[in-house]
Amino acid sequence: MVEINPRTLDDVPATSYSDHATTAIKTGTWKYVQPVYEDKLPACSHRCPAGNDISRFLYLTAKGDLLEAARWIRRGNPLPATLGRVCPHPCEDECNRGPLGGAIAIHMMERFLGDQGAAEELLPERAPATGKRVAVVGAGPAGIAAAYNLALRGHEVEVLDDKPEPGGFLRTGIPQYRLPREVLDREIALVERCGVRFVPDTRVGRDVSLDELRERFDAVLVAIGFHGSRPLGVPGEDHEHVYNGVRLLERILAGERPELPPRMAVVGGGNTAMDVARSLRRIGVEPVVVYRRSRMEMPAIPTEVDEALAEGIEMVFLTAPKRVVIEGGRITGLECVKMRLGEPDESGRRRPVPVEGSEHVVPVSGIVTAIGETAELDMLPEPLRDGWRVAHDARFATPLEGVFTAGDVATGEGTVTAAVGTGRRAAAVIDAFLRGEALPEEAPRVQVLWGRQVRLDTVVHVEQLNLAYHKEAPRPGIEELDPAVRVRDFSEVVRSFTAERAIEEARRCLECGTCNECLNCLWFCPDVAIHKRSGFGFDIDEEHCKGCGICVEECPRDALTLVEVER
Amino acid sequence: MAVDPKAYDPRNLHLPELEVMHSGHLACPGCGAALGMRQALKALGDNTMVVIPACCWAVIVGPYPYEALKVPVLQVAFETAAISAAGVRAALDAQGKHDTTVLAWAGDGGTFDIGFQSLSGAVERNDDIIYVCYDNEAYMNTGIQRSSATPYGAWTTTTPVEAPKAEPKKNMVEIMVEHRIPYTATASIAYPEDFIRKLRKAQSIRGAKFIHLWISCPAGHKSEERYSVKIARLAVETGIFPLYEVENGVHYTINHEPAFTDVAEYLRLQGRFRHLKDEDIETIRRNIEWEWKRLRAKAEMGRTLPAPPPPVRAVVEEGEHEPSTE
Numbered sequence A: 001m002v003e004i005n006p007r008t009l010d011d012v013p014a015t016s017y018s019d020h021a022t023t024a025i026k027t028g029t030w031k032y033v034q035p036v037y038e039d040k041l042p043a044c045s046h047r048c049p050a051g052n053d054i055s056r057f058l059y060l061t062a063k064g065d066l067l068e069a070a071r072w073i074r075r076g077n078p079l080p081a082t083l084g085r086v087c088p089h090p091c092e093d094e095c096n097r098g099p100l101g102g103a104i105a106i107h108m109m110e111r112f113l114g115d116q117g118a119a120e121e122l123l124p125e126r127a128p129a130t131g132k133r134v135a136v137v138g139a140g141p142a143g144i145a146a147a148y149n150l151a152l153r154g155h156e157v158e159v160l161d162d163k164p165e166p167g168g169f170l171r172t173g174i175p176q177y178r179l180p181r182e183v184l185d186r187e188i189a190l191v192e193r194c195g196v197r198f199v200p201d202t203r204v205g206r207d208v209s210l211d212e213l214r215e216r217f218d219a220v221l222v223a224i225g226f227h228g229s230r231p232l233g234v235p236g237e238d239h240e241h242v243y244n245g246v247r248l249l250e251r252i253l254a255g256e257r258p259e260l261p262p263r264m265a266v267v268g269g270g271n272t273a274m275d276v277a278r279s280l281r282r283i284g285v286e287p288v289v290v291y292r293r294s295r296m297e298m299p300a301i302p303t304e305v306d307e308a309l310a311e312g313i314e315m316v317f318l319t320a321p322k323r324v325v326i327e328g329g330r331i332t333g334l335e336c337v338k339m340r341l342g343e344p345d346e347s348g349r350r351r352p353v354p355v356e357g358s359e360h361v362v363p364v365s366g367i368v369t370a371i372g373e374t375a376e377l378d379m380l381p382e383p384l385r386d387g388w389r390v391a392h393d394a395r396f397a398t399p400l401e402g403v404f405t406a407g408d409v410a411t412g413e414g415t416v417t418a419a420v421g422t423g424r425r426a427a428a429v430i431d432a433f434l435r436g437e438a439l440p441e442e443a444p445r446v447q448v449l450w451g452r453q454v455r456l457d458t459v460v461h462v463e464q465l466n467l468a469y470h471k472e473a474p475r476p477g478i479e480e481l482d483p484a485v486r487v488r489d490f491s492e493v494v495r496s497f498t499a500e501r502a503i504e505e506a507r508r509c510l511e512c513g514t515c516n517e518c519l520n521c522l523w524f525c526p527d528v529a530i531h532k533r534s535g536f537g538f539d540i541d542e543e544h545c546k547g548c549g550i551c552v553e554e555c556p557r558d559a560l561t562l563v564e565v566e567r
Numbered sequence B: 001m002a003v004d005p006k007a008y009d010p011r012n013l014h015l016p017e018l019e020v021m022h023s024g025h026l027a028c029p030g031c032g033a034a035l036g037m038r039q040a041l042k043a044l045g046d047n048t049m050v051v052i053p054a055c056c057w058a059v060i061v062g063p064y065p066y067e068a069l070k071v072p073v074l075q076v077a078f079e080t081a082a083i084s085a086a087g088v089r090a091a092l093d094a095q096g097k098h099d100t101t102v103l104a105w106a107g108d109g110g111t112f113d114i115g116f117q118s119l120s121g122a123v124e125r126n127d128d129i130i131y132v133c134y135d136n137e138a139y140m141n142t143g144i145q146r147s148s149a150t151p152y153g154a155w156t157t158t159t160p161v162e163a164p165k166a167e168p169k170k171n172m173v174e175i176m177v178e179h180r181i182p183y184t185a186t187a188s189i190a191y192p193e194d195f196i197r198k199l200r201k202a203q204s205i206r207g208a209k210f211i212h213l214w215i216s217c218p219a220g221h222k223s224e225e226r227y228s229v230k231i232a233r234l235a236v237e238t239g240i241f242p243l244y245e246v247e248n249g250v251h252y253t254i255n256h257e258p259a260f261t262d263v264a265e266y267l268r269l270q271g272r273f274r275h276l277k278d279e280d281i282e283t284i285r286r287n288i289e290w291e292w293k294r295l296r297a298k299a300e301m302g303r304t305l306p307a308p309p310p311p312v313r314a315v316v317e318e319g320e321h322e323p324s325t326e
Ligand SMILES: Cc1cc2nc3c(=O)[nH]c(=O)nc-3n(C[C@H](O)[C@H](O)[C@H](O)COP(=O)(O)OP(=O)(O)OC[C@H]3O[C@@H](n4cnc5c(N)ncnc54)[C@H](O)[C@@H]3O)c2cc1C
Pocket: A086, A087, A088, A137, A138, A139, A140, A141, A142, A143, A160, A161, A162, A163, A167, A168, A169, A170, A173, A174, A202, A203, A204, A205, A223, A224, A225, A226, A227, A246, A249, A271, A272, A275, A301, A379, A406, A407, A408, A409, A413, A414, A415, A416, A417, A419
């Protein structure tokens, strides 16, 4: 501060004339609250089981930094190109852009970025080798995600699988028209490039025992998915033209073209039922889907049902099979009973109840069951078996020291995204185990593994945004092959976004909870106390910020927080 | 590509980078008047002289020997903002400094009430000044006394809740318009691009220019500091404070079509309105409706009416400084 201490009249100016900047006055001492820049968890990422850092990769895309965005998404998730194609994308249900023109097409963005970049520029750096070895049993998405993350942390990883090629249901269940094999193969090759070794045709419990693996490796992850079939429970189901859906699909997708009856009932309402029906259609068999509840309760991804209907696939709802009608050794139909929806069951869906006297025959000459799979655990040691799942605690640790689990066989969630997420989380626990660190109480949330400072205890929903700054903008259309054309073969149905479309779509993202340097905070500060850094972000001039909080309120995306000043 | 991948612009607002105000000024936290000045000088630039009468800003600008602005400031008597500015203008012109802008910056008390006659005189003579009245709707600096800018129903220390202000707010803009000056406009700190464009337009016009700037005052409105911009925005969006401009006293342009958010939203954020009953709020609603009918009628009339015949006082130099954003 300048000293004002006139000694004689001559020291006093005739007119008082101020020529010192008020910056000498430290008005920052007035405050009792202060703003801090703090990114928060957007609603989309909060809902993403795989743990994608969506707002960040969209931000990088919006800036036109496609390679950086592709690298960002691949830091912990080895399957973005796959997930972008097959994920039911719960993130989009939560997207705060929803009411302002429609949710961001996040899955299309993930798919686009997953397809970007050459192998040598995409992968994160591997940590120095630890000398520890991990066996992963099951090369499905859970095993792949765990193997990738463990390899990146410097461990040596072998993935054993009983199939001739890795991928789990990504290869044997999800058809090429939804997931081209080049896409899957490329992602698996990237994982191999990180040092992961895939060992095919090796079934644990047949070719090697779990105990042997425990001896040869420092840790074992069991991610064997759901590969046990469930019976339909109706007379006649042992007929040779009654097929298990998953097994039949596996053969068709591998390129086999078995002799099949010309018209077949597909029993079930999940993804398997849709994929069986659509695959049969593509090899010249006429499917009819028989489902015991109504369309609303179908567990299949809704867009899959739409696509199946567009392909002219017949579906009968509220219909349950009672008996396979066999005449002269040949199937002539599936006797069914009509159902009505009663009270809700444990799943929250209304339970179907048979309507008495409504028996009728659906004329078909073959039947495919697609009523869901279950775990096949008999080859595992007793302590691991816990009903339909592998026994484990909140850290994905099984009762056997050094044995962990992930994916469907652990949680039964039944999606690729959940498999990837649990694989990532289990990998983090295994990493701590291998390093001899104290295991966490619980496997860390996937978002904790982002490697970006984000506050995880608050989720940014519409109420947290400043809607004055977000204008409506429509969601772009998603192009599909014409149904009449696509049923001729297994070509991919949905077309990718062009780079231009992807950048435009990324710019529609509200960047909830994620600072994108929009400058509102800086423009609206009455105290000129916010300054742009030369790098990313802003500095708050503590000496002059009075803590009014306008910057926090005017931030369009809740990337600032007002906190009490500690004195 | 129609999309330029490198041209990512996350900004909601495009304002000039130029900073003519210092930190460390003495405004209360969340002061709308401080924010308003910051925006105004971004628009007018550093070749500006500011004349400030008694009002909060006479304090905000800093105690001797400090100054919050990087441009010369002349502090003048309460009732003399406009004529003092006109005097500065004359002095600058005498020195040949025609391109220095003179900004009179006064509160609502200093404009609507005590400075009213000198302002009327200066604009009637069409003195070449930009006069901005920053309106916080009361005499805030001396402790929240009612002014003729205080709105109907508001609490102030001189209109206590037992007898809140019974009269409507004086319509200062229309009074200025009827002086047939070249340019009259309203503005808001929540719409800085609009405010900056108007100031630059004013700068391009020779003659008297009057801008009525609505600002929040957390201390006087009994509102939360962090809501200062939000409340200013609601003043516009509820329709209570329309953004418009008038050229030559005839041609009206409504600059922003409000969302007509219910005025209760605006009122409930300010303690000075807390005592209002539903019927009072209904009265305010009806007034907003009526004022908008009147404003639209004037805008309509201005579309068909020819420019006033001579003698006109407007000396407009159109297009001299087109509003730019950078
Ligand atoms: C037809 C179909 C369509 C689907 N569509 C979708 C979809 O669109 N979106 C979606 O999110 N999810 C879909 N799913 C579900 C999804 O595929 C699974 O939830 C996911 O693959 C589970 O991953 P996982 O890694 O746990 O197991 P899996 O993918 O099942 O992989 C487990 C692997 O372990 C192998 N294995 C099993 N036992 C042993 C053993 N003893 N020794 C060695 N290897 C063994 C299996 O052969 C398999 O390769 C679909 C499933 C099916 C069947």
